[in-house]
Amino acid sequence: METKALTETNTGPHAGRKEWIALGVLMLPLLLVSMDVSVLYFAIPYVSEDLTPSATQQLWILDMYGFVLAGLLITMGALGDRLGRRAVLLTGALVFGAASAPAAYAGSAEALIAVRALLGLGGAALMPSTLALIRNLFHDARRRARAVTVWTAVMTTGVSLGPVVSGLLLEHFWWGSVFLINVPAMLLLVVLVPFLVPEFRSKALDREPFDLLSAALSLAALLPVIHGVKELARHGYAPLPALGIGGGLVLGYAFVRRQKSLAHPLVDLGLLRQRAFGGAVGANLLAMFATVGMAVFFTQYLQSVLGMGPLEAALWSLVPAVGVMVMAPAGALLAQRFDRAYVMGGGFVVSACGFLWLTQIRPDSALWFTLTGGAVYAGGLVAAMTLANELALGAAPPERAGSAAAVLESGQELGGALGMAVLGSVGAAVYSRDMTATLPSGLADGDAVRETLGGASAVAAHLPEASADAVLGAARDAFTHGMSYAAVGAAVMMAGAAALSLALLRGTSASGSEAPRTSGADGAKQRVGTGSSPL
Structure with a gap:
């Protein structure tokens, strides 16, 4: 399968029923990952009543998932190219599902913040893998265009659907239910993906060592920039968020310079x-x-x-x-x-x-x-x-x-x-x-x-x-x-x-x-x- 994927052209074999079913399976984690960005919006009053977080902790409960997700996307995308996109997808599903149960039953604000970070780690492994695998499943441009249309619609709809699902669940269950719905979906993904989705990894990149310093720089650059921008949006100008944005931009420059010096960089x-x-x-x-x-x-x-x-x-x-x-x-x-x-x-x-x-x-x-x-x-x-x-x-x-x-x-x-x-x-x-x-x-x-x-x-x-x-x-x-x-x-x-x-x-x-x-x-x-x- 790897050789085939590396030599297919834009006019390759047409996708069949198996590929379209595989696409449907891949949309499941994408929907849940995008929903988790907003699923806590309605649940946070109930979380606050149970866990009594401080104002700062409440913000981190809401934001930690998105920060970790954004900061690790580049690292996880590069790992998928090297180690195998299906392998990274399955690992992300296991992490996402395993973190959802302790999130549902978290007994303190600190515990919920920690497991939200793990959910972000799993989401970062899932998102680029779903889009990249479309490149391997659909070699014909027209069918790939339809698949990408579905991917984009699911991603954008998921953010809007999060509050709806949250509101429906909170009418009948406690706030932890907004996390527990992830568990059966991730289990289904782990069972079906090995049968429907072929593995893909780059043989050339597989032989190259993974650059941990580049991964650390990408995380250290993106996190303070995104965090600083959100803080400025919430509270107006403050020295600390502005300093964070400046520091993130400096680290981003260092990341770019390092990519120029590597034979196989994380970002081409x-x-x-x-x-x-x-x-x-x-x-x-x-x-x-x-x-x-x-x-x-x-x-x-x-x-x-x-x-x-x-x-x-x-x-x-x-x-x-x-x-x-x-x-x-x-x-x-x-x-x-x-x-x-x-x-x-x-x-x-x-x-x-x-x-x-x-x-x-x-x-x-x-x-x-x-x-x-x-x-x-x-x-x-x-x-x-x-x-x-x-x-x-x-x-x-x-x-x-x-x-x-x-x-x-x-x-x-x-x-x-x-x-x-x-x-x-x-x-x-x-x-x-x-x-x-x-x-x-x-x-x-x-x-x-x-x-x-x-x-x-x-x-x-x-x-x-x-x-x-x-x-x-x-x-x-x-x-x-x-x-x-x-x-x-x-x-x-x-x-x-x-x-x-x-x-x-x-x-x-x-x-x-x-x-x-x-x-x-x-x-x-x-x-x-x-x-x-x-x-």
């Missing part, structure tokens, strides 16, 4: 210089910037402005997935007939229109109006991201698909953190300005009211009815105004992503070759046969 920098791969990573980073940055506003609007309960808001937030189900397959079909750079650019333009639609939302807007805007921007985004994922995967030589997938996903994590920080700061600044201009300076607890909509709601609960209505009305207007400005920022980023797609990705093919220079199959054959990246 030559691959990043390819238009097909580097452009796809950049486009995906911008897409996640807008997606995550606006998700916080969208959910809070449904709950705090429209007054929905958490579960009701989570269920309504799934409605925009209709746009994804329509746009993602349509984008894949259009890319078979037209230059995918134009299709991606069109997807980003559609997404920008959806964000601009959201600028017209008011506190009393009809629900269908809000959900339609969400469906438009989500559909355009996922359509473009699907094509970007396919380009990046096709650009990587098969023996480097694991590390390439990890770089792509690391860019998504960084884009999401930046989006939350930048768009969140824009919305918060507009909210604070509006509230300062609207409310009298002598209002009790005025700082809390001017800082967040949640703070305004908490203060209003202790005010007379007339005063509470005035405070809440002003806060909802200010929040919606801030969301409009954030939506403008997201639309601008989508316009930039469209321009980036057109500038860098015209003439690239799903095999990663550049049409003006090589014919698709010949270019892919030359690259795969040598195991190197064209510059």
Whole structure:
């Protein structure tokens, strides 16, 4: 199987029933790993009641999983290329499943933080392996495009589905149930994968020692940057997070310099210089910037402005997935007939229109109006991201698909953190300005009211009815105004992503070759046969 995978071209054998069943099995861990990013959002009040964590511990309970996941993606992707992607996938499933049971029955905040870190370790092993194995299961470009469409849709849907599953479980069970659902799914994965998914490892990389220093540098660079960006988004400027970001960037520079000096680096920098791969990573980073940055506003609007309960808001937030189900397959079909750079650019333009639609939302807007805007921007985004994922995967030589997938996903994590920080700061600044201009300076607890909509709601609960209505009305207007400005920022980023797609990705093919220079199959054959990246 290894020799076959290393010599297949873009026009290799068609995938059969076994490959499609294998894809379905691989989507199970991807769904759970992406769900675990958000599954604790509704459960955290119950966790706090049971374990009484401090404010700092509560933040680490929520964030530890995502931090470890992001920090270890590059390391786990490179390990999969060397040790075997199926082996790393199965190891990740065992770790993820084994950590889920102690997470469910954690007796202290410290124990829950520790097992959340183990869940992040397992998730980091699972995510790049699922995308990289698609490269080995589907050698034909059209079928690989469909498989990547499914992968992208499952990944993006999982984050939205986490709160829904959490809300449903918490209506009937205790908070630990949100972790226990992982156990049977991981057991099923461990049983089925050896029969359905072939192993793949690079023979050339298998003989090379794994560079532990590079792995440590990648973790040490990503963690403080992502943590610092999230802290700045939550609390505004503070010296420690800013220092962490600066230190992470310095370590990132050291990581890049080390990769240049290695014969077999963890990250192939030559691959990043390819238009097909580097452009796809950049486009995906911008897409996640807008997606995550606006998700916080969208959910809070449904709950705090429209007054929905958490579960009701989570269920309504799934409605925009209709746009994804329509746009993602349509984008894949259009890319078979037209230059995918134009299709991606069109997807980003559609997404920008959806964000601009959201600028017209008011506190009393009809629900269908809000959900339609969400469906438009989500559909355009996922359509473009699907094509970007396919380009990046096709650009990587098969023996480097694991590390390439990890770089792509690391860019998504960084884009999401930046989006939350930048768009969140824009919305918060507009909210604070509006509230300062609207409310009298002598209002009790005025700082809390001017800082967040949640703070305004908490203060209003202790005010007379007339005063509470005035405070809440002003806060909802200010929040919606801030969301409009954030939506403008997201639309601008989508316009930039469209321009980036057109500038860098015209003439690239799903095999990663550049049409003006090589014919698709010949270019892919030359690259795969040598195991190197064209510059």
